[in-house]
Amino acid sequence: MQRFWQAFRVGAWLGWKTESNWTNPLFYILWSLLLPMSNGLIMTMMLRVLQRTGNASGADLLPYVFIGTVVYSIVALLLDSMAWAVLEDRERMGMLKYIAITPSSMYGYLWGRGFAKVSINFLAVPLTLTFGALVLDIPIRLSTIDWPLLLVVSLLGLLIVTFAAQILAGVTLMIARHAGFVGQAVSGALYLFTGALFPITVLPNWMQVITRAVPLTYWLEGMRRALWVDAQNPVYNTGLNQLSTSNLLLILLGSAIAMAVISIPLQRRAEHRAKEKGLLDMNTAY
Amino acid sequence: MQPEYAIRTVNLQRTYKTKERVLKALDGVDLAVRPGELFGFLGPNGAGKTTTIKILTTLLLPSGGTAEVWGFDVLHEADAVRRHINMVSGGESSGYGLLTVRENLWMFTQFHGMDSKVANKRIDELLEVMGLADRAKTRVSFLSTGLRQKMNYIRGLLTDPDVLFLDEPTLGLDVEAARTLRTYTRHWLDTNPGKTVVLTTHYMQEADELCDRVAIISGGTILACDTPTSLKYSLQQDVVFRLFTTPVAPAFLQAVEQIAGVQSISQRSGDQRDELSLILRDDAILPQVLSQLANHNAGLLSLEKRQPTLEDVFVNLVGHSLSESEATA
Ligand SMILES: Nc1ncnc2c1ncn2[C@@H]1O[C@H](COP(=O)(O)OP(=O)(O)O)[C@@H](O)[C@H]1O
Ligand SMILES: [Mg+2]
Numbered sequence: 001m002q003r004f005w006q007a008f009r010v011g012a013w014l015g016w017k018t019e020s021n022w023t024n025p026l027f028y029i030l031w032s033l034l035l036p037m038s039n040g041l042i043m044t045m046m047l048r049v050l051q052r053t054g055n056a057s058g059a060d061l062l063p064y065v066f067i068g069t070v071v072y073s074i075v076a077l078l079l080d081s082m083a084w085a086v087l088e089d090r091e092r093m094g095m096l097k098y099i100a101i102t103p104s105s106m107y108g109y110l111w112g113r114g115f116a117k118v119s120i121n122f123l124a125v126p127l128t129l130t131f132g133a134l135v136l137d138i139p140i141r142l143s144t145i146d147w148p149l150l151l152v153v154s155l156l157g158l159l160i161v162t163f164a165a166q167i168l169a170g171v172t173l174m175i176a177r178h179a180g181f182v183g184q185a186v187s188g189a190l191y192l193f194t195g196a197l198f199p200i201t202v203l204p205n206w207m208q209v210i211t212r213a214v215p216l217t218y219w220l221e222g223m224r225r226a227l228w229v230d231a232q233n234p235v236y237n238t239g240l241n242q243l244s245t246s247n248l249l250l251i252l253l254g255s256a257i258a259m260a261v262i263s264i265p266l267q268r269r270a271e272h273r274a275k276e277k278g279l280l281d282m283n284t285a286y
Numbered sequence: 287m288q289p290e291y292a293i294r295t296v297n298l299q300r301t302y303k304t305k306e307r308v309l310k311a312l313d314g315v316d317l318a319v320r321p322g323e324l325f326g327f328l329g330p331n332g333a334g335k336t337t338t339i340k341i342l343t344t345l346l347l348p349s350g351g352t353a354e355v356w357g358f359d360v361l362h363e364a365d366a367v368r369r370h371i372n373m374v375s376g377g378e379s380s381g382y383g384l385l386t387v388r389e390n391l392w393m394f395t396q397f398h399g400m401d402s403k404v405a406n407k408r409i410d411e412l413l414e415v416m417g418l419a420d421r422a423k424t425r426v427s428f429l430s431t432g433l434r435q436k437m438n439y440i441r442g443l444l445t446d447p448d449v450l451f452l453d454e455p456t457l458g459l460d461v462e463a464a465r466t467l468r469t470y471t472r473h474w475l476d477t478n479p480g481k482t483v484v485l486t487t488h489y490m491q492e493a494d495e496l497c498d499r500v501a502i503i504s505g506g507t508i509l510a511c512d513t514p515t516s517l518k519y520s521l522q523q524d525v526v527f528r529l530f531t532t533p534v535a536p537a538f539l540q541a542v543e544q545i546a547g548v549q550s551i552s553q554r555s556g557d558q559r560d561e562l563s564l565i566l567r568d569d570a571i572l573p574q575v576l577s578q579l580a581n582h583n584a585g586l587l588s589l590e591k592r593q594p595t596l597e598d599v600f601v602n603l604v605g606h607s608l609s610e611s612e613a614t615a
Contacts, residue, residue, distance in 0.1 A: 094380030102397035103368040
């Protein structure tokens with residue numbers, strides 16, 4: 001455990017040092033706003049166009065899409081962060097082998113890198129939500145936010161994504177070449193299969209089945225319920241409104257445990273495979 | 287507490303499987319290195335030096351045999367091994383470009399759980415030794431490859447390892463920097479009794495000058511292992527000549543090898559002339575070699591009798607020179 005925290009601290013420190021090289025807090029705030037905001041705006045435009053041309057069930061899905069997209073921006077960042085650290089350290093910096101021969105914990109280090117990524121970009125979420133509430137009239141009000149639910153759901157969700165990120169890092173560790181796509185591909189695919197963009201009821205049946213099996217679907221739903229009073233209103237036909245919030249929490253908790261149970265031995269296995277194949281230092285061209 | 291052996295391997299094997307072929311990189315390596323030794327691996331590119339180091343530093347699993355470092359098994363007690371080792375490989379430009387030299391070094395002391403104050407003091411000392419003190423606050427991306435390599439060497443020493451692995455540490459360094467590194471490595475061993483260094487090199491002279499003992503490795507097997515003096519002494523009964531000639535044909539070399547009493551001949555082709563290293567049982571055989579030279583229409587430019595070097599030992603064992611085997615590796 002001590003080795004874990006030691007390595008975690010170094011990973012977090014390195015992440016902050018190398019990924020947050022802003023000299024000016026104003027830049028930081030702008031940076032935090034720009035990316036998720038432009039995403040949110042694009043989604044809003046698309047949605048408005050679709051609703052004008054397509055049918056009009058009357059329900060305005062903007063809050064659904066907006067919250068989903070903004071929260072997902074953190075998912076995408078965290079999910080890819082550890083696999084990215086493995087690649088960067090191994091291939092670009094040539095440092096992974098020097099980390100691997102220290103008596104510290106590779107997990108701890110990778111968790112630290114992931115933590116850095118999330119914490120650097122975290123401010124973006126409340127800032128963009130505020131922007132949404134003030135400018136786009138998204139019905140998020142400080143007085144109606146369910147704070148305890150928000151806290152619990154955020155923590156469980158981040159834990160699930162962290163374990164998922166660790167699995168991707170493990171896979172990357174076992175792949176010799178062209179491993180760069182792993183994190184990207186998964187976070188791209190999940191964008192579709194988590195109901196971030198649109199209610200899962202619009203998906204074909206088989207896609208709905210997959211989506212319901214992905215824990216992050218429940219995380220996004222939980223975040224919507226915490227932030228937006230009307231989230232469970234049947235008019236939105238989200239396909240999840242029947243699920244009670246306590247069951248949703250149970251699903252999240254179960255998922256977190258399951259992900260831990262999968263990812264920890266997988267990481268160990270990945271390190272072993274990498275040592276078997278000699279992949280920890282990959283600066284030679286074999 | 288010092289173990290009996292800093293490094294001990296028994297019948298160490300490693301094969302690499304690629305799509306095209308299965309390659310036996312190590313084929314039964316037996317090693318026994320005592321604490322306090324500066325042990326050298328001398329061999330051409332592709333001999334298996336890096337593979338050995340990678341197994342001993344827990345980066346690569348052996349395909350067979352056993353290896354212990356500081357008394358711990360590399361396979362089953364990797365964590366314990368890691369507490370006692372560090373490693374530096376030369377000829378690469380590694381490092382986090384956005385961090386300063388000091389930050390890069392400090393970071394690695396933290397992986398070992400070193401106290402920050404102690405770490406910084408040691409960083410200062412070693413930066414001084416390697417002539418990098420004025421670069422402590424420079425971003426690594428601004429450093430030349432040579433300077434990065436010096437930083438990397440400091441990283442290796444920083445944690446005060448019991449066994450330090452140096453894989454071709456002077457590869458790509460200028461003469462001055464290479465000398466500093468060698469001198470300090472020796473000094474570190476002399477002032478820290480019990481510390482052990484394993485160094486690989488394909489520079490004959492580096493192995494000769496620096497190492498207490500040298501293992502000559504080629505094709506994944508150790509051909510000889512002894513002190514440089516003893517290795518050279520094995521050639522004492524023989525005589526070694528260096529000849530410069532006008533370019534000679536392969537037929538000449540073959541003819542010379544046929545002569546009884548010729549231990550080996552190796553050729554290094556230069557501009558307009560060849561350098562030949564000749565190991566003979568006896569001075570008296572030299573005239574026969576020279577007459578072959580005439581038979582093959584080549585001229586003698588100069589001739590020198592000299593002391594055997596490790597290179598000669600290598601040639602005698604392998605049948606061709608270090609640089610020749612590199613060309614074919
Ligand atoms: N990852 C690898 N995959 C396939 N072959 C390899 C790999 N690493 C090394 N080899 C081969 O193994 C042999 C020994 O290599 P190495 O240990 O790097 O030699 P050295 O360090 O003495 O130059 C060489 O023939 C090399 O081509
Ligand atoms: Mg090598």
